Amino acid sequence: MAKRLTSKHKTRTKAEQRAETLERMLDAAEYLFSKHGLNGVTLRDVALKVGVHTSLMHYYFVDKRRLFEAVFTRRAGTTSSRRLDALDHYERECGGAPTVEGALRAFLDTDLDLYINGGEGWRNFAAFAAQVSNSPEGAAMMDLHFNPVVLKLIGILKKALPGCSDADIFWGYDFVSGAFLHVLGRTGRIDHLSGGICQSEDFAAVKDRLARFMAAGLTALCVQPGRAAKPRKSAAVRKKNAR
Amino acid sequence: MAKRLTSKHKTRTKAEQRAETLERMLDAAEYLFSKHGLNGVTLRDVALKVGVHTSLMHYYFVDKRRLFEAVFTRRAGTTSSRRLDALDHYERECGGAPTVEGALRAFLDTDLDLYINGGEGWRNFAAFAAQVSNSPEGAAMMDLHFNPVVLKLIGILKKALPGCSDADIFWGYDFVSGAFLHVLGRTGRIDHLSGGICQSEDFAAVKDRLARFMAAGLTALCVQPGRAAKPRKSAAVRKKNAR
DNA sequence: ATTATCTATAGATCTATAGATAATGC
DNA sequence: ATTATCTATAGATCTATAGATAATGC
Numbered sequence: 001m002a003k004r005l006t007s008k009h010k011t012r013t014k015a016e017q018r019a020e021t022l023e024r025m026l027d028a029a030e031y032l033f034s035k036h037g038l039n040g041v042t043l044r045d046v047a048l049k050v051g052v053h054t055s056l057m058h059y060y061f062v063d064k065r066r067l068f069e070a071v072f073t074r075r076a077g078t079t080s081s082r083r084l085d086a087l088d089h090y091e092r093e094c095g096g097a098p099t100v101e102g103a104l105r106a107f108l109d110t111d112l113d114l115y116i117n118g119g120e121g122w123r124n125f126a127a128f129a130a131q132v133s134n135s136p137e138g139a140a141m142m143d144l145h146f147n148p149v150v151l152k153l154i155g156i157l158k159k160a161l162p163g164c165s166d167a168d169i170f171w172g173y174d175f176v177s178g179a180f181l182h183v184l185g186r187t188g189r190i191d192h193l194s195g196g197i198c199q200s201e202d203f204a205a206v207k208d209r210l211a212r213f214m215a216a217g218l219t220a221l222c223v224q225p226g227r228a229a230k231p232r233k234s235a236a237v238r239k240k241n242a243r
Numbered sequence: 244m245a246k247r248l249t250s251k252h253k254t255r256t257k258a259e260q261r262a263e264t265l266e267r268m269l270d271a272a273e274y275l276f277s278k279h280g281l282n283g284v285t286l287r288d289v290a291l292k293v294g295v296h297t298s299l300m301h302y303y304f305v306d307k308r309r310l311f312e313a314v315f316t317r318r319a320g321t322t323s324s325r326r327l328d329a330l331d332h333y334e335r336e337c338g339g340a341p342t343v344e345g346a347l348r349a350f351l352d353t354d355l356d357l358y359i360n361g362g363e364g365w366r367n368f369a370a371f372a373a374q375v376s377n378s379p380e381g382a383a384m385m386d387l388h389f390n391p392v393v394l395k396l397i398g399i400l401k402k403a404l405p406g407c408s409d410a411d412i413f414w415g416y417d418f419v420s421g422a423f424l425h426v427l428g429r430t431g432r433i434d435h436l437s438g439g440i441c442q443s444e445d446f447a448a449v450k451d452r453l454a455r456f457m458a459a460g461l462t463a464l465c466v467q468p469g470r471a472a473k474p475r476k477s478a479a480v481r482k483k484n485a486r
Numbered sequence: 487a488t489t490a491t492c493t494a495t496a497g498a499t500c501t502a503t504a505g506a507t508a509a510t511g512c
Numbered sequence: 513a514t515t516a517t518c519t520a521t522a523g524a525t526c527t528a529t530a531g532a533t534a535a536t537g538c
Binding site (some may be wrong): 035036038039040130131133134135136139142143147151167168170171172173174175176177178179180181182183185187188189190193197198200205206209210212213214215216217218219220221 | 278279280281282373374376377378379382385386390393394409410411414415416417418419420421422423424425426428430431432435436437440441443448449452453455456457458459460461462463464
């Protein structure tokens with residue numbers, strides 16, 4: 001009548017049991033945070049989804065902030081180092097003459113591949129990052145984990161666009177990151193808007209378009225250093241339009 | 244000793260008093276929602292900021308969801324109709340030959356003018372919309388109020404890019420809206436990242452760049468209808484990069 | 487002996503409502 | 513007479529902790 005004979009589960013060591021429970025908690029928190037944001041989820045919600053008591057959440061994570069940090073940290077290193085590697089590889093491969101699109105493909109498509117092929121957990125992580133990126137806590141996590149890889153990308157972009165001002169490059173990157181995070185959120189807005197022509201789940205469609213779009217945008221920002229050719233409304237028209 | 248002689252406030256009618264209190268509540272809620280999201284703010288937080296009792300929030304708005312809707316509705320009509328007017332005006336002005344950048348300027352710059360010149364309340368509304376756009380409630384509000392103006396923009400973009408597929412146009416718009424909303428959020432991430440070269444508060448800098456960037460991106464999406472000329476990695480390389 | 491999990495509970499906070507009070511409106 | 517505002521409070525929910533129970537580890 002020993003438990004190990006009647007139980008369906010194969011015997012687990014404590015370390016295995018701990019690791020499995022931790023992972024189920026992180027998965028559940030990742031999913032719920034991605035749907036409802038940091039403040040839209042309670043520890044009770046997560047515990048309920050996992051099927052354990054709330055106090056076990058405290059046992060493993062102490063408090064909610066540290067659960068949030070653990071969800072972020074679990075996967076952030078992987079995506080960061082994959083992209084750093086891809087950028088390194090591209091730098092060597094391009095023979096000192098990087099292109100904007102090449103750099104962006106190393107940065108964006110490498111990540112998209114992970115979300116396309118990495119399973120639901122990775123897609124939830126992406127949506128989680130997108131959802132919390134606007135909150136102060138989320139922004140701090142993004143800075144902490146991703147600034148190195150972003151700065152590396154920006155270094156390569158500067159080489160690819162030698163005449164371009166730093167301000168144009170940084171603003172251009174800001175637009176790129178906004179669009180990218182929005183896509184990762186998979187909110188379904190494009191599905192409604194397009195009447196089903198596009199699906200926000202379709203990362204392959206994004207991969208086909210995002211880097212090309214953004215490369216053209218960045219390049220266009222930098223082709224007119226003096227801004228002389230830019231169409232510009234008169235001050236009077238601007239004032240009139242303002243209200 | 245009549246109150247109206249000792250009081251600093253000039254006498255207000257009940258209608259005025261009601262309107263003023265409502266506006267202070269909406270302002271406070273708008274600000275707090277923009278910083279902490281829908282679920283990061285309690286009715287108590289809003290009441291505290293206004294200096295009234297929580298129960299007065301219920302008196303005016305019944306519950307939190309309707310406060311949220313009221314904050315959204317107060318300004319959504321203005322920005323929507325301003326942009327519809329600008330797109331109408333551009334359609335007439337362009338003589339049947341719209342450009343991508345012209346359409347985007349009518350759509351984006353008209354809104355940016357409002358946030359540049361409309362005062363802090365309008366900038367808070369913009370950040371509020373950006374912050375909640377990822378939540379289910381916020382996405383529903385966006386759909387409800389902004390789909391008409393977005394579909395009008397898309398109609399003009401189709402005229403400006405006659406050979407372009409619907410899917411490319413919708414995905415392109417999705418990138419535009421992601422970048423735009425990200426900028427409206429003014430999270431300060433670009434300030435840190437650029438070491439102070441760019442400030443997320445600087446909407447004039449955004450206006451100088453956003454429409455130009457996005458026009459080039461959209462155009463680049465559509466110049467290769469068959470996708471034959473697009474640089475494409477082999478399936479083997481894609482598989483290798485995926486992990 | 488150690489650790490994974492659960493029970494019980496305190497204290498804080500939040501939403502919502504009923505009813506009192508103090509203004510303005512005729 | 514009506515309405516803007518406040519007081520008091522019920523009930524729900526949430527966080528966090530102390531301590532009990534039931535496994536695994538030597």
